[in-house]
Amino acid sequence: MTPPPEPAGGTGRRVLALHLAVPAFLFAIQFHLPEYYYLGMPRMMILALYAMGYNLLFGYTGLLSLGHAMFFAAGAYGAGLTAFHLGWSPPAAFLAGTGAGILAATVTGTVILGTRGVAFMIVTLMFSQVAWLASLHFSEWTRGDEGLSLPAAVRRFHMPLLGDIDLASPVIRYNVALLLLTLTLVLLLFLVQSRPGRILVAIRENEQRTLMLGYDCQSFRLAAIVLSGTLAAIAGAAHVLLFAYVGSGFASVSWSIDPLLHTLLGGAGVLLGPLAGAGIMFFVTDFFSSHTRAWPLVTGIMLILLVSGFPRGILGTIRERWCPWLP
Amino acid sequence: MDFGPFLLLAILEGLLQAAVLVLMALGLSLVFGVMRVVNVAHGEFYMLGAITAWHVADLAADGPVPALVPALAISPLFAGVLALACERLVLRRLRHDPGSTIVATIGLMYIIRQSVLLLHGPGARPVEAPFHYQLSLPWFGYSGYNLFVIAAAVVLLLLFRFLLTRTRAGLVMRATQQDQETAQNFGIPVERVHACVFAAGAALAAIAAVLIVPVRQAHYLMGEDPLLSSFIIVILGGPGNLRGTAAAALLVGLADGIISMFFSPTLARMASTLLVALVLVLRPRGLAGTGR
Numbered sequence: 001m002t003p004p005p006e007p008a009g010g011t012g013r014r015v016l017a018l019h020l021a022v023p024a025f026l027f028a029i030q031f032h033l034p035e036y037y038y039l040g041m042p043r044m045m046i047l048a049l050y051a052m053g054y055n056l057l058f059g060y061t062g063l064l065s066l067g068h069a070m071f072f073a074a075g076a077y078g079a080g081l082t083a084f085h086l087g088w089s090p091p092a093a094f095l096a097g098t099g100a101g102i103l104a105a106t107v108t109g110t111v112i113l114g115t116r117g118v119a120f121m122i123v124t125l126m127f128s129q130v131a132w133l134a135s136l137h138f139s140e141w142t143r144g145d146e147g148l149s150l151p152a153a154v155r156r157f158h159m160p161l162l163g164d165i166d167l168a169s170p171v172i173r174y175n176v177a178l179l180l181l182t183l184t185l186v187l188l189l190f191l192v193q194s195r196p197g198r199i200l201v202a203i204r205e206n207e208q209r210t211l212m213l214g215y216d217c218q219s220f221r222l223a224a225i226v227l228s229g230t231l232a233a234i235a236g237a238a239h240v241l242l243f244a245y246v247g248s249g250f251a252s253v254s255w256s257i258d259p260l261l262h263t264l265l266g267g268a269g270v271l272l273g274p275l276a277g278a279g280i281m282f283f284v285t286d287f288f289s290s291h292t293r294a295w296p297l298v299t300g301i302m303l304i305l306l307v308s309g310f311p312r313g314i315l316g317t318i319r320e321r322w323c324p325w326l327p
Numbered sequence: 328m329d330f331g332p333f334l335l336l337a338i339l340e341g342l343l344q345a346a347v348l349v350l351m352a353l354g355l356s357l358v359f360g361v362m363r364v365v366n367v368a369h370g371e372f373y374m375l376g377a378i379t380a381w382h383v384a385d386l387a388a389d390g391p392v393p394a395l396v397p398a399l400a401i402s403p404l405f406a407g408v409l410a411l412a413c414e415r416l417v418l419r420r421l422r423h424d425p426g427s428t429i430v431a432t433i434g435l436m437y438i439i440r441q442s443v444l445l446l447h448g449p450g451a452r453p454v455e456a457p458f459h460y461q462l463s464l465p466w467f468g469y470s471g472y473n474l475f476v477i478a479a480a481v482v483l484l485l486l487f488r489f490l491l492t493r494t495r496a497g498l499v500m501r502a503t504q505q506d507q508e509t510a511q512n513f514g515i516p517v518e519r520v521h522a523c524v525f526a527a528g529a530a531l532a533a534i535a536a537v538l539i540v541p542v543r544q545a546h547y548l549m550g551e552d553p554l555l556s557s558f559i560i561v562i563l564g565g566p567g568n569l570r571g572t573a574a575a576a577l578l579v580g581l582a583d584g585i586i587s588m589f590f591s592p593t594l595a596r597m598a599s600t601l602l603v604a605l606v607l608v609l610r611p612r613g614l615a616g617t618g619r
Contacts, residue, residue, distance in 0.1 A: 122558065294444045
């Protein structure tokens with residue numbers, strides 16, 4: 001009998017080195033990037049952060065959510081509304097956004113905890129539609145589809161050791177996005193290799209068996225939903241503060257489909273998968289949107305190809321063939 | 328206007344909404360009941376029906392027959408054939424794994440919608456109604472065409488019920504829905520039934536669109552709203568359940584019409600979506616049941 005493959009994340013140092021090399025690489029190339037990409041990368045990194053949070057729920061726990069935009073929007077509006085209407089400084093607005101995300105994820109997670117499979121997908125979709133409709137309904141504060149543009153003054157703040165920071169500066173934007181991405185990466189790396197992380201995978205593989213082994217699956221599922229939703233909200237808050245805009249579109253279905261696409265493309269259940277997926281889609285959409293207005297066509301084609309031909313995604317296939325130790 | 332006539336107007340608008348939704352929801356319900364496939368692209372077949380109707384109207388502009396008549400035949404045919412192609416090329420490969428089919432139909436939704444944007448353009452195009460008749464009620468005038476749409480929907484429903492309960496094709500569909508394996512053991516070509524049902528679902532959506540397109544306009548984004556409402560109706564009525572779907576469509580259409588008129592359409596939509604999400608949370612079996 002052939003011995004089982006080495007468990008994912010087995011060789012600690014190799015894994016850590018690889019996962020730290022990626023942000024180091026992103027840090028280094030900022031000095032060599034042409035300006036166009038330099039301005040676009042922060043957005044890509046925030047989307048990757050969003051997708052990584054999504055991957056925790058979808059790739060590792062096995063729950064396909066079609067409504068993550070509601071968490072993203074919770075963070076976005078939490079930060080956007082406090083900054084725009086109350087004049088909160090970016091750090092405070094960021095915390096507000098994160099808090100809104102934690103709240104939304106906890107409430108939603110608790111309500112939908114009993115649903116599985118298709119019902120889970122539809123319920124998450126419906127809740128996010130309600131969130132989208134709400135953002136349109138309360139347009140007195142949100143200005144609906146038109147959205148809110150954050151004035152320049154709101155995006156400047158003072159940090160005790162670092163001095164004055166202006167989020168409109170490209171250098172600041174790039175490095176703040178990179179910092180958030182790196183922190184998320186490290187957090188998730190430790191999580192998925194830890195015992196709770198393995199239990200999530202066990203729930204994905206066979207919930208009945210995991211339950212029988214004595215684990216409290218409901219609590220773990222809820223925790224996964226809350227953490228995943230919070231990361232989505234952090235991405236939303238960061239997106240608003242870095243790019244100075246929040247609108248109803250953030251709660252629409254396409255913002256729920258994006259992290260799914262990035263995760264599937266890069267590799268669901270692989271930590272770096274969503275980053276790879278977001279990176280590839282960054283270049284693909286850039287290429288196509290300069291040629292046609294209907295570039296989401298590519299999104300559609302990719303989804304179909306991925307789900308019918310390459311369910312493992314890029315890094316997933318690599319892990320399967322060559323690197324079983326990749327977490 | 329007093330409250331009474333206002334309510335009557337709201338009810339008429341609600342009935343119109345229900346008429347369109349029941350046909351669309353029926354298509355979605357059929358596909359889910361027989362194939363266990365959640366077709367997120369269903370709204371796009373509806374949109375295709377409307378866009379095709381516009382093109383038929385454009386070509387038949389000076390003909391003797393009102394454009395709607397050929398459109399009623401051509402649009403569902405076109406939608407059905409396209410749906411057949413989608414089923415053959417995409418869905419069949421996935422062996423009806425629920426997660427994969429949802430993602431694949433999301434992909435189809437993007438493809439169809441953006442293709443229409445590319446080929447047809449982003450503008451909203453109006454289509455002429457085949458006749459203009461104003462029904463003069465004591466309090467307000469109401470378009471006779473709207474009433475025609477309601478009547479047509481009822482006729483089509485009865486026709487479909489006849490098809491489902493009294494013909495061999497209907498029997499085959501119901502058998503496949505109840506127990507696919509046994510149906511196969513009895514020699515029913517399940518793959519072919521799936522393909523036909525998927526095409527029929529798309530055709531129903533297209534017919535609904537053709538009927539309503541003189542009232543609304545043909546636009547590449549028009550499939551999004553009715554899709555959500557159709558989902559709500561299918562979940563409330565029970566997938567594959569004709570009577571349940573009709574009742575749910577009536578309920579949702581009327582509630583939507585009345586709440587929209589007295590409060591706001593957005594609020595109406597929020598309420599119905601939230602209601603159904605809660606139904607699903609409390610009875611997740613709602614989507615797993617076999618239905619009748």
